Amino acid sequence: MTLKNSDRADLQRNEEILLNSPSYRLANEDHDFLNGYDGRETRILGEFMKPEKELQRANVVSTVIVFGSARILSPEVAQARVDAAQKELDKNPDDEQNIAALQRAKNALYWSDYYRIAREFGELVARKNDVFNETRGPNRQIKVSKQCEFVVCTGGGPGIMEAANRGAYDAGEHTIGLNIQLPFEQKPNPFVSPNLCFNFHYFSMRKMHFLLRAKALAAFPGGFGTFDELFEAITLRQTGRMQDLPIILFGEEFWKKVVNFQYLVDVGVISASDLNLFHYAHTAEEGWDIIERYYSAREKHD
Numbered sequence: 001m002t003l004k005n006s007d008r009a010d011l012q013r014n015e016e017i018l019l020n021s022p023s024y025r026l027a028n029e030d031h032d033f034l035n036g037y038d039g040r041e042t043r044i045l046g047e048f049m050k051p052e053k054e055l056q057r058a059n060v061v062s063t064v065i066v067f068g069s070a071r072i073l074s075p076e077v078a079q080a081r082v083d084a085a086q087k088e089l090d091k092n093p094d095d096e097q098n099i100a101a102l103q104r105a106k107n108a109l110y111w112s113d114y115y116r117i118a119r120e121f122g123e124l125v126a127r128k129n130d131v132f133n134e135t136r137g138p139n140r141q142i143k144v145s146k147q148c149e150f151v152v153c154t155g156g157g158p159g160i161m162e163a164a165n166r167g168a169y170d171a172g173e174h175t176i177g178l179n180i181q182l183p184f185e186q187k188p189n190p191f192v193s194p195n196l197c198f199n200f201h202y203f204s205m206r207k208m209h210f211l212l213r214a215k216a217l218a219a220f221p222g223g224f225g226t227f228d229e230l231f232e233a234i235t236l237r238q239t240g241r242m243q244d245l246p247i248i249l250f251g252e253e254f255w256k257k258v259v260n261f262q263y264l265v266d267v268g269v270i271s272a273s274d275l276n277l278f279h280y281a282h283t284a285e286e287g288w289d290i291i292e293r294y295y296s297a298r299e300k301h302d
Contacts, residue, residue, distance in 0.1 A: 047205035051178070051198045055213070058196060063153040063176065063213045064125050064291070067229045068118060068160025068220030068250075069111075078112035081105040114220050115163040117250060120284035121218060122152045122167025122175070128288060150215060150291075151176055155206075156197060160220045162189035178206050207232065216291045217247045218281075221254045237277050238270075246294040248287050252280040 018024055022032060033039050073081070085102040092098060129150040152168040154161035156177025168175035169191040177192030180200045188197050200206040211233060219230045230249075236242040249255045264270045281287040 044202055044205060047200055047202055048208065051209050054195065054198070055176075055209075058148065058174070060148045060151050060176070060196070060213065062149045062215040063151045064216045064218065065210055065214045066118060066122065066152065066154045066160065066164035066218045066220070067222060067226045068114065068163075069222035069226060070155075070157045070159040070161060071223075072115050072159040072163075072221070073108050073112050074115050074163070075109070075112045078105070078109040082109050111221065114160065114251060117284055118160045118163035118218075118220055119167040119170070121250075121287050122164035123171045124167070124284045124288050125150055125152055125291075126168040126171035126173035126175070148174075153178065153210070153214075154192075155179065155225075156188050156192050158189055160222065162191060164218075165189055165191035178209055180206050211236070211242055214243070214245055216245055216294075218250060218287055219248070220250045234277055238274055244298070246290050247278040248281050248290050249278055250281050250287065252282065255280070 022030060025033075027033065034042060082102070082105040085098070085105040089095065089098040089102050151174065152164055153176035154164050156165070156179040161177070165175045165177060166189070174193040174196060175191065176196045176198075177188055178198050178200065179188055180203065188199075198209070200209075207229070210229065214233075217230075217233055219226060230247075233242070233247060237245070237247065255261075261270075261275055265272050265275065279290050281290060
């Protein structure tokens with residue numbers, strides 16, 4: 001059967017439509033599919049596999065996780081704010097707004113001591129484990145020749161996270177940042193190793209990478225995000241759904257004031273033995289001693 005000229009024209013137009021049809025695109029080039037509802041499983045898998053492969057390439061075997069508030073300032077920044085607020089108050093000593101601003105600045109300076117401790121802890125962990133790193137230039141790209149244990153890992157943002165990454169950076173070692181897309185507070189701090197700085201959309205994948213290689217967890221004073229990560233880890237330890245590891249709470253006064261753990265025991269919603277799932281520390285050295293004692297006891301038991 002011979003095609004009419006009009007039929008040939010219709011088929012030619014249809015061929016052009018087919019070649020440009022969304023269904024004809026290669027799946028990995030179809031951004032509408034990948035970024036749409038139907039591509040969610042692919043995106044979730046990608047958020048697991050991409051960091052996983054990068055960490056494997058860097059020979060990162062285990063980590064020390066550090067959680068804490070993104071809003072706690074470094075001592076130098078906090079002191080500068082106190083000085084600035086004091087100058088404003090000196091101009092008008094009776095101004096209530098200036099009085100309140102100075103008090104807020106002084107509160108921030110008080111809490112900045114935890115930034116100092118987190119920085120010292122990050123440096124101590126990095127130095128104690130003497131992770132071999134061939135490249136110690138300004139870009140801190142990793143080229144390791146052996147497995148890396150106890151690598152400092154944070155959420156990659158400001159505050160306590162920045163402090164712990166900064167401590168490892170001070171030691172000349174590499175350090176991990178697991179960032180996540182948020183409407184505020186979250187962009188990479190400059191102390192994270194560039195090839196170990198990851199960005200997540202899904203909290204679930206980020207949480208998995210936090211705990212997958214963790215050999216210790218340190219929690220500093222923080223808000224909802226810190227509580228979320230900490231109590232999830234405690235629950236997983238309580239239920240035996242993750243590896244054994246020491247959980248360290250820095251700032252006993254803070255934690256006992258915001259959470260009455262003993263009351264949970266008294267009313268019977270947790271067991272007295274559950275209080276052994278975590279330990280308190282006041283200094284970086286105390287935190288590291290808890291980790292050392294924990295694994296020393298494990299080796300003896302094994």
